[in-house]
Amino acid sequence: MHVIGIEIIDPDGKKLENYAANLLTKDGQAEGKFITALNDKPGRWTIRATDYVTRVAGECNVNLEP
Numbered sequence: 617m618h619v620i621g622i623e624i625i626d627p628d629g630k631k632l633e634n635y636a637a638n639l640l641t642k643d644g645q646a647e648g649k650f651i652t653a654l655n656d657k658p659g660r661w662t663i664r665a666t667d668y669v670t671r672v673a674g675e676c677n678v679n680l681e682p
Contacts, residue, residue: 619668620646627659627680639665658682 617640624635639646657680664675 617641618670621666621668622648623662623664623666624650625662625664627657627661638668652680656680 620639622637624632626632635650637648639648661678661680662675666673
């Protein structure tokens with residue numbers, strides 16, 4: 617088991633603390649979701665996941681459309 621810290625970063629590069637989360641893995645996997653607000657800025661958003669123990673990190677990008 618590991619704890620994974622999730623950061624959500626908007627198109628301006630700002631970390632949005634209200635979307636941050638910690639997920640507990642089970643068998644090396646975790647699942648989570650976040651719902652954007654209607655007035656969130658459209659564009660390329662980044663989701664970054666970091667293992668708190670090993671500091672191994674990964675990220676992906678999603679495009680938020682108006």
